[in-house]
Amino acid sequence: xxxxxxxxxxLSDPTRRRVLERLAAGPRAVGEIAEGLPVSRxxxxxxxxxxxxxxxxxDRQDGARRIYAxxxxxxGAMRAWLDQFWDGALAAFKAEAERAANDEKAxxx
Amino acid sequence: xxxxxxxxxxxxxxxxxxPPEKAFEVFTAGFGRWWPASHSIGESPLxxxxxxxxxxxxxxxxxxDGTENPWGDVLDWEPPHRVLLAWRIGxxxxxxxxxxxxxxxVFTAEGQGTRVDFEHRHxxxxxxxxxxxxxxxxxxxxxxxxxxxxxxxxxxxS
Numbered sequence: 001x002x003x004x005x006x007x008x009x010x011l012s013d014p015t016r017r018r019v020l021e022r023l024a025a026g027p028r029a030v031g032e033i034a035e036g037l038p039v040s041r042x043x044x045x046x047x048x049x050x051x052x053x054x055x056x057x058x059d060r061q062d063g064a065r066r067i068y069a070x071x072x073x074x075x076g077a078m079r080a081w082l083d084q085f086w087d088g089a090l091a092a093f094k095a096e097a098e099r100a101a102n103d104e105k106a107x108x109x
Numbered sequence: 110x111x112x113x114x115x116x117x118x119x120x121x122x123x124x125x126x127x128p129p130e131k132a133f134e135v136f137t138a139g140f141g142r143w144w145p146a147s148h149s150i151g152e153s154p155l156x157x158x159x160x161x162x163x164x165x166x167x168x169x170x171x172x173x174d175g176t177e178n179p180w181g182d183v184l185d186w187e188p189p190h191r192v193l194l195a196w197r198i199g200x201x202x203x204x205x206x207x208x209x210x211x212x213x214x215v216f217t218a219e220g221q222g223t224r225v226d227f228e229h230r231h232x233x234x235x236x237x238x239x240x241x242x243x244x245x246x247x248x249x250x251x252x253x254x255x256x257x258x259x260x261x262x263x264x265x266x267s
Contacts, residue, residue: 082229090227094125097223098125101131
C-alpha cells in the first residue's frame with residue numbers, strides 16, 4: 001500500500017514538532033524559531049526545509065530575512081495526520097469493496 | 110487561543126471496481142470490515158466499528174471491554190449515491206458533541222465501477238481543541254504515540 005508519507009515522516013521528529021509549535025503562534029524568522037531550542041540555527045534551517053518539502057510550512061523573503069509560517073493552504077498538524085489516516089482507511093475500503101463485489105460475481109457465475 | 114489556521118479540506122478521489130450499490134454498502138453497513146482496527150480513541154482495543162443506517166444513525170466504535178466510543182453520526186443518507194457524516198473528534202482526540210466537522214462521501218457510477226469522492230471538511234473548527242493537542246504534542250499519548258501507531262499499521266498493511 002502506498003502512503004504519501006512526507007508529512008508523516010516530517011512530524012515524526014520531536015524537534016520538528018517543536019518548530020511547528022512555534023510557528024503555530026505566528027510567522028517567524030529562523031533566528032526567532034531557534035531561540036530557546038536546544039539545536040543550532042543551521043539544524044533548525046534543515047528542519048524547516050523538511051517541513052517545507054512536506055507542505056507543512058511556507059516561506060517568504062522579507063528583505064534579508066526569510067519568514068516561515070504554517071502553510072494555511074497546506075496542512076495543519078491535524079490535517080496532516082487526517083490526510084495520512086484517510087489514505088490508509090480508504091485504501092482498505094477499496095480493497096474490501098472490490099473483494100465483496102468479486103465474491104458476488106463468483107456466486108452468480 | 111485559536112491557531113489562526115484554516116486548513117484546506119482533506120480530499121480524496123478513488124476508483125473502486127464495484128458498482129455504487131456495493132461500494133455504498135461496504136462503506137456503511139460493512140464499515141467494520143475495513144476500518145483499521147488500531148484506529149480507536151479509546152483505552153481498550155477496538156472490537157467493532159459501526160455506522161448505523163439512516164439520518165441520525167450513530168457512528169461509533171465498540172471496544173473490547175464493552176464500552177462504546179462515539180465518533181459522530183449520520184447527517185445525510187442517500188444510498189447508493191451519498192452519505193454525509195459528522196466527525197466529532199477534536200484536535201485533542203476526544204469526542205465533543207458540540208464539534209461539527211463533516212465527512213462527505215459521494216459514489217458515482219463510472220463504467221463498471223464507482224468513482225468515490227471523499228471530503229473531510231471544516232477542519233478549522235478543530236482549532237480550539239487543537240490547543241489541547243498542542244499541549245500533548247510531545248507526550249507519548251500525543252503525536253509521537255499516534256504516529257508510531259500509524260507507522261505500525263502502515264507497515265502491516267503494505
